[in-house]
Amino acid sequence: MTLLEIQGINKSFRGLHALRDVDISVDEGEIVGIIGANGAGKTTLFNCVTGAFPPDSGRVTLDGRDITGAKMHVLARSGLVRTFQLMRPFHTMTTLENVTIAVQSRGVRPERAARDEAATLLDRTGLWSWADAESGSLPTAVQKRLELTRALAMRPRVLLLDEVLAGLVPSERTPVLDLLDELRREEGVTMLFIEHIMTAVRRLSDRVVMMDQGAVIARGSVDDVLHDPRVIEAYLGKEYGDAA
Structure with missing residues (x-):
């Protein structure tokens, strides 16, 4: 059953199209990863979904209820909770x-x-x-985990994670990934996450969405998306394609 539905989201800033007809659905208990270069519109999408600013058009539904433009604190109490790339304790x-x-x-x-x-x-x-x-x-790694802990304190049904691993060395990433695995396995938390670290994307994602210049250009299984020629050209680079 679809729990979070993002339909036709558009957002412009002074004529610059940051989001172009973005459609993403996330089923209950699913983990969907969003990849793309800096400036692709990923965090802008999270901001539109979580009420930081309203989309120009499109709608967002949570468990079938229209939540488009609702304030962040209202959404959090409804079970939609996010973390921030820049920690805010x-x-x-x-x-x-x-x-x-x-x-x-x-x-x-x-x-x-x-x-x-x-x-x-x-x-x-x-x-x-x-x-x-x-x-x-606190050190960066601890602040990152605090950001996640504060989000978990809201008992989310849907957790939006914005580069929760950024700035962490590999040994610091593993406990966070283990915790996210546990949350889905034991509590059924649904997740939509933005990430640049491909090992994390491969480990966590049931499906992946690739964004480029504000639009979704590929979606599907992890392997299908990461081997898509458009994704390799726009994001991963020829070296990744040769290695794959």
């Missing part, structure tokens, strides 16, 4: 306080119950040892 608050606030935004009361749930999440995502550290002082 409350820098003067501790890691535990950041996640506690995210839990409280769901209406969890009293504060002790929210803190207990936040502590459980930190343990699950491997952040408990950083619980009392101010988030602004």
Whole structure:
């Protein structure tokens, strides 16, 4: 069953077409990867889907309900939650306080119950040892995991991940990928994720969508898309095609 449906999304900025008739569907429990060069429109699409700014045309539905242009906090409470490529924690608050606030935004009361749930999440995502550290002082890898933990505190049905692995070395990526695998396997979380790291795309994706200059130019299985001549030419490069 289709859980998230993106239909005919267009967006322009001062005459520049950032998105052109973008259609993407994500079934319940599915993980769909979005690839494409910087400037292809991937994050702009996430912004349109999650209410950061409205699309010029098109519609977005969540579980059959039209959510086009709805505010981000409303969508989060409906189960559509995103992470940001540039992390946005409350820098003067501790890691535990950041996640506690995210839990409280769901209406969890009293504060002790929210803190207990936040502590459980930190343990699950491997952040408990950083619980009392101010988030602004955390290393990049830890801040990335905090961004994901705050999103999980919203108990998402659909999780939109914007380059959650960016800036991480291979040894730091593996625990995050393991966690995402676990979320889908054990909790059925549906995911739409933007990623440049092809090993992660191959590991996680049920299907892949390739964007170029604001439009979808290829979609399908991981192997089909990554071996598509248009994708190799526009994104992966001839060296990838020769190696494949």
